[in-house]
Amino acid sequence: MSKYLKNIKKIINNNKKKLVLGISVFVVSVFALGVAGGIFVYSKAKSNINYLVEEAKEIALKVVQGDVVRINKSIEPESLSFEYEFKIKDSNNILREVTVDSNLGVITELDNYYD
Numbered sequence: 001m002s003k004y005l006k007n008i009k010k011i012i013n014n015n016k017k018k019l020v021l022g023i024s025v026f027v028v029s030v031f032a033l034g035v036a037g038g039i040f041v042y043s044k045a046k047s048n049i050n051y052l053v054e055e056a057k058e059i060a061l062k063v064v065q066g067d068v069v070r071i072n073k074s075i076e077p078e079s080l081s082f083e084y085e086f087k088i089k090d091s092n093n094i095l096r097e098v099t100v101d102s103n104l105g106v107i108t109e110l111d112n113y114y115d
Helices: 002-014 016-047 053-063
Strands: 066-076 081-090 095-101 107-112
Touching: 002 016, 016 066, 016 081, 053 066, 053 081, 053 095, 053 107, 066 095
Parallel strands: none
Antiparallel strands: 066 081, 081 095, 095 107
């Protein structure tokens, strides 16, 4: 067993520069692929925007009347489009969440914030 380990250590020591270079190339390649994938998803989602924030806000306020207190924009990975999440304080002082798809202009989620 120790003879086997000595051989492995010897091989590693003799090829240290090649190993470091190979691992470095692998790490950079994985990072570059991740960045390229992120750019692709973002550009695809951006090209799917048919409804701007103000238009989506109007859609949300038709369902829940009140004051918009917060707007979040996120990418929906399944449809590769953006979703706008509106937090709306209604007339009963209850915070409601309405999510609108930026591609289709439909409400994808509607719930009370405290449920």
